[in-house]
Amino acid sequence: MSTEHVSEADRSAPPENVEPVIDLHDVDFGYTATPVVQNIDLRIDPGEYVAVVGPNGSGKSTVMKLLLGLLEPDSGTARLFGEPAHRFDDGERLGYVAQHASASKEMPITVREVVKMGRYPHVGFGFLWAEDKRIVDDALATVGMSAFANRRITQLSGGQRQRAFIARALAGEADLLVLDEPTVGVDAESVEAFYDLLASLNDDGMTILLIEHDLRAVTEHAERVVCLNGEIYFDGPTDEFVDSDALAQAFGTAANLGEAGR
Amino acid sequence: MSTAIFGMLTSAGIDPLLFVLQTGVLETVLGPLFWVLDLWSGFVGWLGELTGLEVLAYGFMHRAILVALCIGVMAPLIGTFLVHRQLALIGDALAHTAFAGVAIGLFLNAVIDLGVTPYLTAVVVAMIAALLIELISEATDAYNDVSMAIVLSTGFALGSTLISLNAGGLTVSVNQYLFGNLSTVTSQSAAVLLVLFVVIVVVVAITRNQLLYVTFDETAAEVSGLSVSWYNRIMVMLTAMVVVGAMQIMGVILVAAMLVVPVAGAAQVSRSFTESLFVSVILAELAVLIGIGIAYYAGATAGGVVVLVAVVIYVAAVVVGKLQTAVGEQSTPAVGSIDAERDASSD
Numbered sequence: 001m002s003t004e005h006v007s008e009a010d011r012s013a014p015p016e017n018v019e020p021v022i023d024l025h026d027v028d029f030g031y032t033a034t035p036v037v038q039n040i041d042l043r044i045d046p047g048e049y050v051a052v053v054g055p056n057g058s059g060k061s062t063v064m065k066l067l068l069g070l071l072e073p074d075s076g077t078a079r080l081f082g083e084p085a086h087r088f089d090d091g092e093r094l095g096y097v098a099q100h101a102s103a104s105k106e107m108p109i110t111v112r113e114v115v116k117m118g119r120y121p122h123v124g125f126g127f128l129w130a131e132d133k134r135i136v137d138d139a140l141a142t143v144g145m146s147a148f149a150n151r152r153i154t155q156l157s158g159g160q161r162q163r164a165f166i167a168r169a170l171a172g173e174a175d176l177l178v179l180d181e182p183t184v185g186v187d188a189e190s191v192e193a194f195y196d197l198l199a200s201l202n203d204d205g206m207t208i209l210l211i212e213h214d215l216r217a218v219t220e221h222a223e224r225v226v227c228l229n230g231e232i233y234f235d236g237p238t239d240e241f242v243d244s245d246a247l248a249q250a251f252g253t254a255a256n257l258g259e260a261g262r
Numbered sequence: 263m264s265t266a267i268f269g270m271l272t273s274a275g276i277d278p279l280l281f282v283l284q285t286g287v288l289e290t291v292l293g294p295l296f297w298v299l300d301l302w303s304g305f306v307g308w309l310g311e312l313t314g315l316e317v318l319a320y321g322f323m324h325r326a327i328l329v330a331l332c333i334g335v336m337a338p339l340i341g342t343f344l345v346h347r348q349l350a351l352i353g354d355a356l357a358h359t360a361f362a363g364v365a366i367g368l369f370l371n372a373v374i375d376l377g378v379t380p381y382l383t384a385v386v387v388a389m390i391a392a393l394l395i396e397l398i399s400e401a402t403d404a405y406n407d408v409s410m411a412i413v414l415s416t417g418f419a420l421g422s423t424l425i426s427l428n429a430g431g432l433t434v435s436v437n438q439y440l441f442g443n444l445s446t447v448t449s450q451s452a453a454v455l456l457v458l459f460v461v462i463v464v465v466v467a468i469t470r471n472q473l474l475y476v477t478f479d480e481t482a483a484e485v486s487g488l489s490v491s492w493y494n495r496i497m498v499m500l501t502a503m504v505v506v507g508a509m510q511i512m513g514v515i516l517v518a519a520m521l522v523v524p525v526a527g528a529a530q531v532s533r534s535f536t537e538s539l540f541v542s543v544i545l546a547e548l549a550v551l552i553g554i555g556i557a558y559y560a561g562a563t564a565g566g567v568v569v570l571v572a573v574v575i576y577v578a579a580v581v582v583g584k585l586q587t588a589v590g591e592q593s594t595p596a597v598g599s600i601d602a603e604r605d606a607s608s609d
Contacts, residue, residue, distance in 0.1 A: 068485050091487020101479040107346035108532040109478060117478070120471045121486045152533045165482075172486065 019082050020045050021176050021207045022067050027076035029066055036062045038231045040076070044209060046175070049202045051210040051222035051238075055251050058229040060211050064180055067209075068094065081175075092121035095169020095177040097162060099184045105154055111164045112149040115139055118171030139170035143197060159183075159190025163197060176207045183217060195221045215247070295453035302328050317558045325452040326444040326511060326564075330550040332459040333508040333520060338528070338542035339466055340504045341521035343477045343497055345529070352498065353518035355395065355410045356388050357505045359417030361514045363387025364439045365424035379451045380439070381506055385458065388502035391417060396498045400491055418514075442513035442565035444554060451510055458507040462500050469496060474535060511554070513565040519572065520546060527576040530583030545575050 022044040030036050037059035044050050054060045065071040066078050069085035078085040081093060095118075103109075118139065119132045128136075140146045143163040153161060162182050169177050179198075183191045199221065202208050212218045218225060218238070225241040227234035227250045234246030241247070303324040310318025317323055344350055366387060367380030391413060398409050425436055438446045466473065475483040476493045484490045501521070508517045528542035553568030560567070 070481070070484060089487050091485060094485050096482045096485040098479070098481060101482070103346045103478045104348055106529050107478065107535070108529050108538040109535040110533060113474075113535050114478070117471075117475050117482075117486075120475050121488075123471065125468050125471070150533070168482075178485075 018045055020079070021048075021081060022209070023077075023079040023082075024063075024067060024073075025077045025079075027066060027073040027078055029062060029071060029074050035074070036230070037066075037228070040066075040232060042067070042226060042232070042235070044207065046207050047202070047205055049198075049208045049210075049221075049223045050226060051212050051218040051224070052226045052228055053212055053215055053218050053250075054228035056213065058250070060213075060228055061180065063228060064178060064209075064211050068096070068178060092118075092172045093175045095166070095172060095174030097165040097169065097177070097179040097182050099181050100161075101165075107154070109153055110150050111145055111153055111156070111167075112136065112140070114153055114164050115145075115149075115167045115171050118168040118174075121172060135173070136167075136171050139167040142170055142201075143167040157190060158186035159194055162186065162194060166197065166201075170201075174206075176209065177201065178209045178211070180211045181213055182210070183212075183214065191217070291457070292450065292453040295456050296449055298456065299325065299328070299449055299452055317555060322445045322447060323558065325447040325449065326554060327551075329447055329452055329455050329507075329511055330554050330568075331547065332455055333511060334547035334550045335543055336459055336462045336504050337508050337520035338524045338546045339539065340462065340497075340500050341525040342528075342535075342539055342542055343473050344501065345522055345525045347477055350518065350522045351407070351410055352392075352395065353501055353505055353521040355414040355417070356392055356498075356502045357509060357514045357517045358414045358421075359391035360384040360388035360502070360506045360509060361421035361439060362417040362424070363421075363506070364436075364514075365421040369424050369427070379448060379454060381451045381454050381510065384506045384509065385454070385503060387417075388506050389499050392498035392502040393495060396491075396495050400494075438513075439509065440514050441563050442509065442511045442516070444511060444557065444564045447510050455507045455510065458503045462503055462507075465496065465500060469493065473497065511550075511564050512568065513563075516565040516569050519569045520549075523569065523572040523576050524549060527572075527579035530576075530579040531586065545579065546572070549575055 020043045022042060024040050024042040027040040028035050028038050040063060042063070052060050052063060062071065066073055067080065067085060069078070069080060069088045072078075072086040080088040081090065083090075115136050116128060116132075119128055119136065123129075123132060137146070137149075140149050143166050145160065145163050145167055148156065148160060148164075153164060156164065165182075166177070177198075183194060186194065195217065198208055198210070208222075210218065210222055219242055222238055224236065225234065225238050226232060227241065227246045229250040233250040234241055234244055236244075303321060306318050306324040306327060310316075318327075341350075341353070344352060361384070363384030363386060364380040367376075367378065367383030370376040370383065371378070371380070395410060395413055402409070437443070472483070472488050472493050473496075475486070475488060476490050476497075480490055483493075504521065505517050508520055512520055524542045524546035525538075527545045528538045532538035532541050549572035550568050553571040554564050556562070556571070557564040557567040
């Protein structure tokens with residue numbers, strides 16, 4: 001990929017004074033008077049691979065929106081690359097992959113056209129030049145979708161589609177990749193390939209934040225787990241999480257890895 | 263044109279405000295466009311003599327054809343961005359509020375002798391309504407059917423009420439606004455349409471990247487730093503302009519069809535977004551040109567015929583699309599997702 005990612009890989013063991021990618025401090029937020037999330041402290045450094053897990057309605061998506069600056073905290077501070085998240089205007093540093101795009105399923109659009117969107121924050125109202133097109137081609141190659149570049153995105157499988165969205169983030173030269181339950185509705189084999197891709201991007205220095213309902217995926221792939229249910233129950237290395245009772249606390253007593261990880 | 267204004271001025275006793283409205287702004291802005299219209303008229307007339315087509319011999323048809331050509335470009339251009347967000351209904355809602363604008367224009371003309379084309383007041387009212395719909399949807403966090411239906415009926419109710427009040431003082435047929443009419447496209451309203459056309463095409467050309475991103479994936483667009491609400495506002499304002507521009511021929515009731523039908527047809531046969539934009543414009547141009555041709559010779563309402571032609575074209579596009587898919591599946595049987603995934607991940 002780009003040289004930017006290589007240089008980040010160099011500082012994969014961040015010193016104490018490194019600027020965090022994400023820094024939520026004592027954040028409360030509620031859509032109404034009732035808070036959805038409370039006392040959220042979350043610091044993510046460059047090069048980390050962090051998963052946020054929690055049951056449905058635990059505030060995972062809310063935390064994601066807060067740290068992306070799509071929502072503003074009721075109290076506390078949310079910072080992205082050192083800036084207040086809701087005023088962060090360096091959008092190309094963020095790559096966002098959701099379960100699905102908001103457009104109708106009939107929208108004709110090719111994989112390449114989707115990946116080109118990653119360049120839009122860079123070119124603004126202008127045109128994509130040869131250099132932009134080269135970056136788009138590189139991104140397609142990185143996710144293994146070059147052969148599908150001119151295919152209509154609706155003709156792809158779920159796993160291929162998600163890789164196209166990752167390519168869009170790569171084309172934007174994002175430093176942080178945020179994925180919101182990216183493997184919902186993707187077949188098991190493609191899910192494995194998808195996580196392999198995330199791991200190799202992380203090896204190249206990409207900071208990854210995975211919002212996930214599927215506990216098994218999280219425990220197998222992420223380095224660090226944040227377990228959420230309204231507030232943070234656990235924040236630490238994945239193997240400690242597996243041994244801890246945070247899971248039972250957050251998901252309810254009956255939960256275990258086998259049951260909760262559908 | 264200038265003698266008409268002179269006549270109006272003397273009869274109105276030269277009110278300075280009206281003077282500015284009638285001559286200062288409108289005539290200065292539209293002046294060069296009347297010259298363009300004359301040029302166009304000369305060209306089409308020459309074309310008519312050359313081909314011997316009767317339909318090209320009349321001045322009103324020259325203007326109607328120009329308006330139709332513009333509709334064929336701008337309606338699918340904007341419609342493409344609306345249809346794929348499932349916002350097709352917004353065109354309908356804005357057309358009905360534009361009808362209230364027409365009524366206000368007729369009312370003002372009758373009461374204070376304003377002397378402007380009702381399409382101008384329609385643009386203003388429709389754009390205000392568009393902004394309202396957008397602000398309501400931002401506040402409630404969703405484009406909802408109910409608020410759009412309320413705006414739609416309020417606009418239409420206001421329009422019909424004003425026109426019924428008006429009827430005593432002025433004998434106005436609202437049919438031309440409801441159903442569109444080829445023969446009532448005046449120079450002034452054609453000039454207004456040209457202004458709308460240029461604004462729409464220029465704004466879309468500048469913001470095409472942002473509009474596409476917002477249409478395809480609103481959240482990702484917002485994360486990437488685009489102000490989604492601003493582009494949504496631009497989009498609804500452009501929609502209001504298109505709807506009013508196309509109303510002259512299509513009429514209030516059928517205008518939204520031009521935003522939707524050619525776009526739906528193009529989606530059936532196109533693979534990429536760029537391709538679908540061009541195809542939808544071609545399909546729309548076919549529909550308007552064939553439509554007004556048939557309407558002229560059959561003496562039927564242009565709006566109705568154009569939409570029927572567009573629907574026939576849509577059905578043809580569906581058939582072609584199905585055939586393309588069938589042929590595509592035959593020639594590349596290995597497009598099964600798992601196999602393709604393996605191929606792709608190995609490179």
